[in-house]
Amino acid sequence: MSNTSKLSRFIEFGRKIVAVGRNYSEHAAELGNAVPTKPILFLKPTSSYITAGNPIKIPKGCSSLHHEVELGIVIGQRGVDIQENNAMDYVGGYILALDMTARDFQDEAKKKGQPWSLAKGFDTSCPVSGFIEKEKILDPGNVRLWLKVNDAVKQDGNTKDMIFNVPFLISYISGFFTLEPGDIILTGTPSGVSPVVAGDVIRAGLADVTEIEFKVEKK
Numbered sequence: 001m002s003n004t005s006k007l008s009r010f011i012e013f014g015r016k017i018v019a020v021g022r023n024y025s026e027h028a029a030e031l032g033n034a035v036p037t038k039p040i041l042f043l044k045p046t047s048s049y050i051t052a053g054n055p056i057k058i059p060k061g062c063s064s065l066h067h068e069v070e071l072g073i074v075i076g077q078r079g080v081d082i083q084e085n086n087a088m089d090y091v092g093g094y095i096l097a098l099d100m101t102a103r104d105f106q107d108e109a110k111k112k113g114q115p116w117s118l119a120k121g122f123d124t125s126c127p128v129s130g131f132i133e134k135e136k137i138l139d140p141g142n143v144r145l146w147l148k149v150n151d152a153v154k155q156d157g158n159t160k161d162m163i164f165n166v167p168f169l170i171s172y173i174s175g176f177f178t179l180e181p182g183d184i185i186l187t188g189t190p191s192g193v194s195p196v197v198a199g200d201v202i203r204a205g206l207a208d209v210t211e212i213e214f215k216v217e218k219k
């Protein structure tokens with residue numbers, strides 16, 4: 001099997017999801033957070049993945065579930081302490097992903113100095129597109145991302161506004177976590193995050209490369 005078709009099965013590999021927070025200054029500002037001076041990282045479990053045809057389920061006790069549309073990097077080869085100047089060699093492809101966030105859980109965790117695991121890692125919190133071949137995105141540092149809820153535009157951003165770009169993120173993350181084929185890096189969300197409720201339909205797109213659609217349901 002070719003490397004590309006192996007990578008397209010990243011969900012079956014059960015590889016880790018490393019997510020970056022507050023990587024767009026307008027998004028940091030809209031939630032009243034400071035702009036970070038180094039990447040803020042958190043992990044989402046592989047049980048959070050869902051693909052087309054499966055609903056996003058609002059976790060028990062959550063009263064403010066937010067959408068966050070993000071460019072995902074699919075890692076193509078194992079790497080530790082990767083240098084920024086050859087970081088793009090470690091990109092196997094891309095995905096479009098939603099970093100669904102139980103914002104009320106996150107606010108409570110932030111107040112108490114607790115981790116974001118429940119807020120970010122509940123089942124169905126990582127809806128993803130199919131695998132996007134590396135060649136389809138010529139410059140991951142300049143690609144449009146948009147998201148609509150029931151046809152109303154909520155997010156419309158561009159990865160050129162990321163504070164930390166893709167090569168820097170790969171280099172930085174690989175200094176702490178060994179990156180393995182099939183791992184996903186979620187690169188953070190642009191501004192416009194907002195709550196969704198049961199019955200809503202979320203549609204999102206990455207330039208003219210892919211679109212995804214997910215329905216929101218009660219658990």
Ligand SMILES: CC(=O)CC(=O)C(=O)O
Pocket residue numbers: 019020021022023024027031068099101187188189
């Ligand atoms: C405030 C957040 O939830 C951080 C995050 O995930 C982001 O994409 O930014």
Ligand SMILES: [Mg+2]
Pocket residue numbers: 019020021068070099188189
């Ligand atoms: Mg996010």
